[in-house]
Amino acid sequence: MKVVSTNIAELRTILWKGKEEKTGIYKQPVKEPIFLGKEDVEKDHVIDRRYHGGVDKACYLYAVDHYPYWKDKYPDLEWHYGMFGENITIEGFDENAINIGSIYTLGEATVQISRCRQPCYKLGIRFGSQKILKQMIDSKYSGVYVRVLDPGYVSVGDELLPKKENVDGISIAELNTLLFHYDNEKHLSLATKAIQDPLVSEGDKKYFRKKVK
Numbered sequence: 001m002k003v004v005s006t007n008i009a010e011l012r013t014i015l016w017k018g019k020e021e022k023t024g025i026y027k028q029p030v031k032e033p034i035f036l037g038k039e040d041v042e043k044d045h046v047i048d049r050r051y052h053g054g055v056d057k058a059c060y061l062y063a064v065d066h067y068p069y070w071k072d073k074y075p076d077l078e079w080h081y082g083m084f085g086e087n088i089t090i091e092g093f094d095e096n097a098i099n100i101g102s103i104y105t106l107g108e109a110t111v112q113i114s115r116c117r118q119p120c121y122k123l124g125i126r127f128g129s130q131k132i133l134k135q136m137i138d139s140k141y142s143g144v145y146v147r148v149l150d151p152g153y154v155s156v157g158d159e160l161l162p163k164k165e166n167v168d169g170i171s172i173a174e175l176n177t178l179l180f181h182y183d184n185e186k187h188l189s190l191a192t193k194a195i196q197d198p199l200v201s202e203g204d205k206k207y208f209r210k211k212v213k
Helices: 064-073 121-127 132-137 172-180 184-196 202-211
Strands: 002-009 013-015 019-023 025-030 034-036 057-063 088-091 103-106 107-116 142-148 152-154 159-162
Touching: 002 034, 013 064, 013 121, 034 202, 057 064, 064 132, 107 152, 107 172, 121 132, 172 184, 172 202
Parallel strands: 057 088
Antiparallel strands: 002 025, 002 088, 013 019, 034 152, 057 142, 103 107, 103 159, 107 142
16 A cells, blocks of 8 residues: 555635634645654644544545546546645555554654544535535545554555454444444444444544444
8 A cells, every 4th residue: 555645734714604713624645754743643633632643543544546436426626635734645444454453664754544524514515516425425435534553654555564463353334333334233243343432533433332222
């Protein structure tokens, strides 16, 4: 899995329900390496730290392989990497094949797969339609947040290489299923497994506990 773009936010003010808000979702490719810190990407703009940044959401990765799917749905947009607010656009990334809790080297950094993306209205503003929220949920093309275990620089051409895989864990796609498509009859055992997995975030576990009946 290879890094094809590193992206940093262009801070913008948007209008939402009659109120002005600042957002860092408008990311643009940069030529220089980006530095992954423990709670965010250096020089990036993280506005609302209740939902962005922090240990479990220090950096966001998205697959370049998903771009054709979205370009087909939104052909009139001016497309470039960083469209989904990702800090790193990566090739060969598959949410079905990567498990929560797995550890990878990424350039100079060491990262751990932590949480899948839960899209919010700012992505809808970025794409000019709030329909993309449900479309992303239905597609399970969520991308993923990572914890940064060892900070370091990441450059275009660097690879995401497995260091310690959580082979018995749940995949990013399965986590998406539990968050957005949960059926107690179909997914009870998967939810129980996620709750018992020490590498699944406490925030997600709290949500699953409410669903398990």
